[in-house]
Amino acid sequence: MKGFLIAVLIAASAATSVHAQTCRDTAAYEPARKIVADLGRIVAPNGVQESYKVALNGVEQWVNVRGQDRANPIILFVHGGPASPLTPTLWQFQRPLEEYFTMVTYDQRGAGRTFVANDEARVADTIHIPNFVDDVIAMAQDVRKRYGKRKLILMGHSWGTIISMQAALKRPDLFHAYIGVGQVINVRENERISFDYAMATAKAKGNAEAVREMEAIAPYPGDQPITRERIIAARKWAQYYGGLTAYRDESTYFYRAPLLSPEYTDAERCAVDGGNVFTLGRILPEFLKVDMSGVRDFPIPVLMFMGRHDYTTPSEPTDAWLKQVRAPYKQGVWFENASHMIPWEEPGKLLLSLVHYARPLAQDGASVTAK
Template sequence: MKNKPNRLIYSEEYVCINGIEQYLFHSGTNYNNPVMLFLHGGPGSAESLFAYMFQEKWEDVFTVVHWDQRGTGKTLTKNKDKYPTIEVMIKDLFEVVQYLKKKYNRKKIIILGHSWGSALGSIFIKQYPEEVAYYIGVGQVINMIENERVGYEKAKELIIQCNDKKDLKKLKALGEYPGDKFDDNFMKKCMNIRKIQGKYNLAVNLSFSMLISVFKSPILKFSDISAAIKGSKANKNLLAFLFQFDLNSESKEYKVPMYYILGENDWQTPYVIAEKYFEKMNAPYKKLYLIPSAGHMTMIDQPDLFFDALIDINNKEKTNIDLY
């Protein structure tokens, strides 16, 4: 692991969390900065490997901590047979937060949840609002089935506009989507939909350049590649949970300040669904940022505009003594 910018805070460690050794990656420039815990997507997709691509500026404002969740990345490599359920994940997250509060002498932690991490984060802040300074949702998941339905229809719309008969045939060959059942057939269809969406810049495109980015990561180990391949199997319980996930079925009352940073080109977790939910949400304070020309990986697609949003949020919240 190389610390090229010579950050004051730059370390990897394994910490005993809920009975197993789990991986944390810390980076920052000032021990007095508020601490942000980044909850990655997937489930099963470690975004710690991509941190170098987007968060260097963040570290002037926050101490950023990436956690490879149970069943993901370096934590999965260390614990090959420890697969997560949602109940276990909430307990894991609670213990990670307690550890960070103690390590950095903080009363509360900022939670940033991306994609699957936004579902996990939203559940956690409802259960433990006293632990959280504020919440940032990126690629926010509201209703997974609705996400898939809207994303499918958007792909179909663009295919028809482009008069791409080959892709339209591929889409029709998938049959009814997303359906109402989580099984292997749904997962196969979902992967095919993602490929089509990626072609039209509606979802994350697993391109050659994306793979190169992974290999350039300063914290990459070859075992991370194996863990990524095994991620879906290790997180099958969470994927089944996520398929039925629906924030609309719960109270829209939140006890912490709420921020959403959404990509205007994100149709993997369609921003239009999160916008609609956000309007109905009640919180001590809330603000939504819609980032133009950004997709599901909003912070990578438009890093400067994303950072501007973080600065605006920090300026609003920095007078909150509970951060320190």
């Protein structure tokens, strides 16, 4: 499973077709998957554990819903990537959250099980940011109706923050609050900060190979187009020096998570890489133009969960944006031992932060104090 831009770009550079690869047989992992599935079964009398397809905006989209009590507030968690679905990794971090929230995730158009469920040719021309934003809104409307909720908490991670933040701005009436995890504010600024961090770290550690590779594209991004090749060279070393997962030079635990997921078949596991390549090649030009720094007013409570060591979507621009934005309520939370993968790196603090800051906002009629 590839994800989070750099690995996707490397895959894209090697692939001639999204279906060119051969899907491996992972039957040897099935006994372990059965253990994961059994542990994850929702057995509480008022719980919910569902997986279903729903037609939204012309695309059949796969939804996963889990929670110990249907009376709990709902979090609609919008995954990153682009096209890096959360569903096959939920077993790694989500179960404690399900005691306090009903967690709803879905595979976006062009991603994971949704990629498999739809005709590739028909979806290809729809891979545009406004369509993803409309999908978030349509999903929220469907979930509200299906589970009898007036509003939801909207939470996005990485790429998912781009489309969920825009959805919150477009339809604030649907949501109690918006939470950005690894928030994207300005993509070009993110690229600059990430590159500068990698270069400074490589020089400090005497990594001549890294310095040589990065000097070949400097200044970055500069005034030149941000091409696939330049992104690969820039992101490679930032992530090597802990910019994806703090204190780690790789994130194998995440990329291999689908092997133990009871949610996916082998064909669907294989399709994660295919969906990555299919989506990124189409969305990259729009992605690189994203700039939310001009948003000065936010219509609903907004929380930002920021990894201190995040150099995939650096936290500095998010912190600066949060300090100047006007909102009914705003709160920043720093995760001191996390980088970009906050739900996996600091799951305990994520749970405490959601319960302390977000859950009170999800009570109908709850009052909030502007900050």
